[in-house]
Amino acid sequence: MDEIMVLAEHRGGELRDITFEMLTMANRLGKENDMVVTTLFLGHEAFDLSERLKGACDTILLMEDSELANYNADQYLMAMETVIKTRNPTLTLIGHTAMGMDLAPSMAARLSLPLASDCVEINLTERRLDVLRQIYGGKINAWLTMKPSDQYLITVRTGSFDAEVEQGKSADVQTVPAPSWTNIKGRQFLGYLEAALEDVDISAADILVSIGRGIGKPENIPLAQEFADSIGATLSCSRPVADEEWLPKSRQVGTSGKTVRPKIYIAFGISGAYQHQAGMKNADTIIAVNTDPRAPIFTIAHYGIVEDMFQVLSLLTEKFAKK
């Protein structure tokens, strides 16, 4: 039977959510197309073969080797190459994560396979593959029809599918031998670096006033700080502000920064790239201020204000300072 293969992603002995999100998608496609779903696990003595995983796929392939303890492109490429060449899965799903972005393109090149990266929706009918991507910073949706192929690689955007994967299957676990590591280019994993000590913990705040690229220049930051002070909020930001070092990295909300869940999140001049949304979409109340009515932030905000952020900032500060 044709196969959909999901590459499990794990760090520090724990499975990452993207694994389950991809399984949700894979099981849907498997059901629609009468295909089996396989999870491929590369690692070393840290397998989290939880019941949750066994219940969500037909087969678990286990490759164990000390070289696979932490993700490294050199070894992962060889391991995946071995498995894909033996099993020829129709679809191979990999997370569009720091790991998948590092691995999938070179794998596609090595195996001469088509790769659709950063997909948020996938349709497979009669061997025709269509994928939905968000391009131009989330401002445009693009449905791509891929050319016919016996095999595809797809990287899946985090948060696109439900991590609460449906149970009901009972996977059998098969061991796959690791290849001999012959094609190694000398990349060495040295270790993980956790975030440095921070001035404020934004994830502990009840109210966050968050600023994005729209703040324009560092001289404008006191305007946002003043408003934040007037309502007892903490100041946070989106990636461009941290990249410019206008605020420390510890203030950054999003995939590579922090995930926050305040009671109120007020976003000023943040367009709302998915990486940012992933870090704040579970806030109780989200208010977004942006001059572009099509800014992606408005798709997840509860309230939207399409006005100049500086006028709104100064008027709001005035209203709260009076009380």
Add this chain to the structure above:
Amino acid sequence: MDIVVCVRQVPEVTDAELEINKDGTEILKEDLVMDINEWDNYAVEEAVRIKEAHGGKVTVVTLGDEDSENALRISLAMGADEAILINEEGFELSDAAGIAQGIYRAVRDLSFDLLLTGAQCSDDGWAQVGVILAEFLGLPYASLVVGVEINEGTMIVRRELESNTEEKLEIPMPAVLTIQTGINNPRYVSIMGIQKVRKIEIRETDSEELGLSEEEIGLKGSSVASQKLSLPPVGEGAEILEGSLDEICEKTAQIVRDKGVI
């Protein structure tokens, strides 16, 4: 330390209201300002900083139409020494592998210690080209790099992972790195700065010279058969507050007060 940097000219869309052509195949670019891709800007800056610290030269390469020269001029003004333009509109509908193939042909005979690209482009956002290039070149690589420390024949790089975490790697040179934003603070380039480098000659090449046939580039060489673009629906989600600025701010203040956390 000789460094090659791949850059790309993209439309600046942060503040733009985008429109799509009638066939739904492309956005309308006529009114958009074109600029160097943000990630590539950081890559050029990193290359120039490494050159300043360790000597050598920086060569920038781009693939696109004649207007792409702008991205090269910006890079030269930032401190790059040489520039190559793969002047070929035929790549317009190429997928990432097609673009990587074009760049590969142009750089494979160059001698370099380091090849840098941006981690992704702000238009298509495939985030593939740099890593594919590494595979084509048979070189070690690291993507999403936020720190580089050059040692003798090898370097220590930091990659950005999720949740405020990074990983530290050691990689022998020559190598390919894809650069993440925030790795440095790119220097500002003025019109005057670009004027100053306008006499630097840009080497031009095209697909024919690179030995690529029509079948290998553009739509024919792509793994994508067709694409259908649409604008995401407006107002899906947020209740847009209406009225005068004062009314809007009053409503906002009320929403905030009603949460009872102030």
